[in-house]
Structures are given as structure tokens and as C-alpha cells.
Amino acid sequence: MAETGGFQLHNVFFAYDETTVLEEINLELPPGRFYGIVGPNGCGKTTLLDLLTGTQRVRRGSVLFQGRAIDTYRRRPLARQLALVPQEYAIDFAFTVEEVILMGRHPHLPRFGQPAAADWEIIDRVMAEIGIDHLAGRPVNELSGGEKQRVAVARALAQQTPTLLLDEATASLDIRYTLNILGALRQRVSRGEQTVIAVLHDLNLAAAFCDHLVFLNRGRIQAAGPTDQVLTPATIARVFGVECAVSHDSFSNAARVSFNLTAHKQPIPAAEARQ
Template identity: 55%
Template sequence: MAPPLSERNTGQLWSLREVHFSYGDTPVLRDIGLELRSGRCTGILGPNGSGKTTLLDLLAGLQAPQSGTIEFQGRPMAAWPKKHLARLLALVPQDFMVRFGFSVREVVEMGLHPHLHRFATPSEADRALIDQALAVTGIATLADRPVTRLSGGEKQRVAVARALAQRPTVLLLDEATSNLDIHHSLELLHLIRDRFERQDMQVVAVMHDLNLAAFFCDHLIFLKEGRVICQGPTDEVLTPATINAVYGVEAEVTANAFTQCRQVSFRLPASH
């Protein structure tokens, strides 16, 4: 993947200071200090249970820390009106659930709600935006099908289409490719990266696959046991030492001419 353009805006998105979060008596995030800036696709990585999804929920304003401060664009998260925040941030969850028989088009149309006045109906331009979101995510032929009758991968693409229809400033992805095969994973990441490059839509993505993260992200944040282990440009922090410290495996990281990005190979330690 090409690095961010040097002239791209690199202003502050989020600033987190001494953030702690627990579920009951179970600490999940501890003493988190981060600066997330625009102009780069940021990946959040780490083992299961390291706090990745919780961190994304805090960035989205779905949760609030027990202590510490979180600011978005220089303003405390709690000070943002919910509807205003919904116009700026769109979240694609890991498991997209719709329990009622809405059609695919109706679900994607829900992405427009933060921009519509109460009881207003979508305009012709809004409908064109929905059609575009359906087309670019490859689900236009499913537009009239109930979401409850889709496969997991198809539902995930509906979630992405709804988020794109929302026209966010920042797109938050929680393992958005987890239910997709490799073809649709690469297709989706190309689509989102293209929006980032051409329309200046910022992206923060929780990811599990190190090689997809190397392909997609300019900047990585590694978590372990609720703490930030390291962060920085992908080419600087995606190293055997980092991977060993975070995941406890031996790794080899090489430049791959075929993919034009770093490639990670790993194995259990010889002493295991």
C-alpha cells in the first residue's frame, strides 16, 4: 500500500490521557495514552482479550472510561451531541445483527438517519447515494432481500454499505473482514483505502490478520493485556521483536515484492 501523501492533513482526531476502563471488577484497558491523527489508516492489533474492541467503543463514544480523558477533535467526547457525533463517526461492528426482516436497501438507508430531519424522507440524491453504496460493496443484486436471509459475509458488506451511506469523517472497523473470504476481504479493504485516499475519509480498524494489517494500515497500535505495547508507522513497529512481545511467537518480517508490503511468517517458539 502507498503511504499517506505528505500533503495530507495530519490534524488530531482523538487524544486519550490515562484512560482506564473496566467491566465490573475486571480491568480491560489500563493507563491508555494515545494520539490518533488524520492522514493515515490506523490499525489496532493484539491478542484476544487485549481490549481492542473496547478501545474502539470508547473512540466511537459507545462507552465512557472510568477515569482519564478522551477528546475528539479537541473536544471532550461527552460534550459532543450524539446526533452530531453520528454524522462524523460510523462503526462497522464485528458481528452485524439485524433481528427484523428489513430489506438490504432499508438497512443501508438507515445510514442516512443522522443527516435527515425528523420524519424526513430520503431525497433523490440520498437514494443515489444508497445505490452507489450498494454497488461499490457488491450487494446491489441483494437490495430487496431480507437481511435475515443473508450469509455472514453478505451481512458484513451490508454493514459497510450502511456506514458508507452515512458519509462519515471517520470510519471505525471492528474486524470488518472476519466473515469474508480472501477475495471479498481484499476487495473491501481496497474500497475503503480508496475512500481514504480520494475523499479524505479517516480509518481506524481493529484487525487480527497481521498481513492484512501490513497491506492496509500506515500506522499500527499494539495492545496486550489492556496496555499499549507500542505504536508507530507500520514499517517501523511491525517487527519480529514486537510480534514476539505481543503474541509470544517467533516471527520473520520481510519485504514482499508481489504484495509491495511487509509479509509476516510466524511459528511457535522452539522451546514450546
């Protein structure tokens, strides 16, 4: 089933009114890997995730998930296959952390059904995995940004989907929780339990955790492939416009990107800054 599993994007084009966001996107994301999507701000990463979850529809081209066009899925069955951790979320209602994570079981529960003991077990397990069991009874609207983000990750894990999408899910976390969450996801991928597709900001984190990287800039894929092949100074220079070196770091046993700091002291030209 390797040929039909995961995502296949063919010649995808997407625009908001007159503004082209994504074009000529051709991508194969077979299951079983940890994918990182990287690129500068506003390059279309979030939109790409919206297309993968079916929240937005392609204007041209096609997005296939497990061999079927994503927009032919009904949301409920799709939610048993795909979970999303959004970039951030504002919540004004005092649902407890536990209640929010229980919402992750929604696609598995009948409309008027109550969660069974098995559902509560799953919730306890993911709370322990993410290390938020002590927050269980706290109203989610009173948590800090980082705590909220960990709740969102736990909620998505409680959904127990074969595929997990993350949109800069670790952006507001400090390094300890970032490593904790990405490490937990890495383990799940390595055990063959889950496919992870994560939009990441930090190239070094992407290098350390991802099997494959997709470089996106100005709505186009600039490079895609195994991390050790595509993570090169040339690609990073082309996509981010910064000068860097990529070396192997023996302490983390992963590739390390280090940047030339003196080359970027001059202001960013206005034409580029607008991008």
C-alpha cells in the same frame, strides 16, 4: 487544524467492575490515515473502539475527538462525524438490504423527513462500491454472515462520515471480499476522503493496508507508530507470543509476516491461555 483533529487519548483507564480492561492508554490519531489496531483476543480492542465512539465512558483519563471530550457530543451530530462497523450483528427482522443501508442516512435526515433523491444516489453508489447491488431487495436476516458484514460496511459508508471505525469487519469474509472492502477503504484514505481506524485480526492484512499500527496487549499499548517501524518480530513476539520473521514481499509490495510453525506445537500454558 491537524493538532485538534482526530482522536487524542490521555491516560485512559477503563474497567468493568473489578476487571481492568484498558489502562495507561496514551494515543494520538490525527486524521487522514489508515490505522490498524492489532492484538490477541480479549486484549481490549473492542472496548477501545467503544470508548472512541462514546458507547462506553472512560473511568479515568480523557478521550478527545476534534479537540472536544467525546462524551460532550450529542449522538446525532457525532454520527455525522463517526461511523462504526461492528464485529457482527444479529438481526431477526426482515428489513431489506436497501432499508438497512438507508438507516446509514439517519443522522442526516430530519426526524419525520423522507430520504431525498440525493440519499438514494448515495445508497446506490455505496452498494456498487461494495458490490452488493444485487442484494438490494433481499431480507437482511436471510443473508450469509459474509453478506451481512458487507451490508454493514455499506451502511457505515452511506453515513458519509470523515472517520470510519471497523471492529474486525472482515473477520467473516473470504479473501476476495476482504481485499475488496479494505481496498475500497484504502482508496478513500489515499484520496484524503476518510480516516479509517480498523481492528484487524490478520497481521499480513494490517501490514498491507495500514499506515500506522497500534499493538494492544493486556489492556496496554505495546507499540504504536508507522507500520514499517513498529511491525517487527520483537513487537509481535512481545504482543502475541509467537516467533516470526518480517520481510518485504515484492508481489504484494508490502511487509509480510511469516511464522515459525515448529515453535508453537507445545500446548499454551494454562496461565497464558486464560488471558
